[in-house]
Amino acid sequence: MSTGDFRQGGILSAERSPVRIAAYADLHCNEELRGRLRIELDRANREADVLVLAGDLTLNGRLDEAEVLADELRYVEIPVVAVLGNHDYELNDQACIAAELENVGVRMLDGDSVTLTFGDRRVGFAGVKGFCGGFGDRLIAPFGEEALKAFVRVGQDETSKLDAGLRQLRNGHDVDNVVAVVHYAPVRDTVVGEPPELFPYLGNSSLSDPIDRHETDVVFHGHAHYGTPFGRTPAGVPVYNVARPLVRDLVVHVVR
Ligand SMILES: [Fe+2]
Numbered sequence: 640m641s642t643g644d645f646r647q648g649g650i651l652s653a654e655r656s657p658v659r660i661a662a663y664a665d666l667h668c669n670e671e672l673r674g675r676l677r678i679e680l681d682r683a684n685r686e687a688d689v690l691v692l693a694g695d696l697t698l699n700g701r702l703d704e705a706e707v708l709a710d711e712l713r714y715v716e717i718p719v720v721a722v723l724g725n726h727d728y729e730l731n732d733q734a735c736i737a738a739e740l741e742n743v744g745v746r747m748l749d750g751d752s753v754t755l756t757f758g759d760r761r762v763g764f765a766g767v768k769g770f771c772g773g774f775g776d777r778l779i780a781p782f783g784e785e786a787l788k789a790f791v792r793v794g795q796d797e798t799s800k801l802d803a804g805l806r807q808l809r810n811g812h813d814v815d816n817v818v819a820v821v822h823y824a825p826v827r828d829t830v831v832g833e834p835p836e837l838f839p840y841l842g843n844s845s846l847s848d849p850i851d852r853h854e855t856d857v858v859f860h861g862h863a864h865y866g867t868p869f870g871r872t873p874a875g876v877p878v879y880n881v882a883r884p885l886v887r888d889l890v891v892h893v894v895r
């Protein structure tokens with residue numbers, strides 16, 4: 640989807656070069672992947688213009704695990720855009736993990752956005768980790784105990800942050816396409832395959848509200864290791880679950 644002005648939605652847009660987005664999540668990087676991940680990611684160098692990493696970058700949220708990933712990413716020759724996942728928060732060292740990756744050029748997103756230019760096309764990326772909460776009319780309601788309200792509020796805050804990032808792209812930047820990156824699933828479709836009892840911990844469908852409202856072109860997420868690779872938001876935006884344990888190889892989506 641594009642906004643409807645002539646330049647973005649009309650004849651000229653059709654003439655713009657396509658952009659190939661490689662996406663992957665749940666690398667759960669540690670020392671065991673040293674030397675291996677660079678081989679797996681090399682396909683992105685050959686087949687894509689940008690690499691998106693949708694969280695759970697480390698196995699246990701350790702800085703030395705992020706250092707391994709940073710070393711492996713030195714072999715990636717295209718821009719890398721990423722969000723953190725819940726594993727990266729395990730030791731409360733998420734800021735250092737993000738900084739380690741930013742040091743090797745990764746654009747880490749957490750409620751903000753970045754715009755990249757590929758030839759004659761400008762693509763904006765907005766991202767957040769997201770949170771639990773459930774889906775549709777089963778979304779957990781902020782009612783009763785303060786602890787439950789606080790839990791729900793975390794999810795609401797993540798959705799607000801994604802809204803801000805996407806709005807920034809649509810209002811402040813002259814972008815042709817918008818990509819959303821989250822760790823938790825924004826739709827139920829892509830968690831199907833997991834035990835139903837886990838669904839409320841795998842994603843939060845309120846994330847799909849700003850995705851649809853800001854006419855996002857495509858969404859990538861992870862976290863649901865045993866989910867489904869592809870789904871759509873209520874407005875029809877394509878959603879890819881690119882969790883490595885599920886897809887086992889980079890997913891490449893072409894934006895036209
Ligand atoms: Fe994971």
Ligand SMILES: [Fe+2]
Nearest residue numbers: 695724725862
């Ligand atoms: Fe996760």
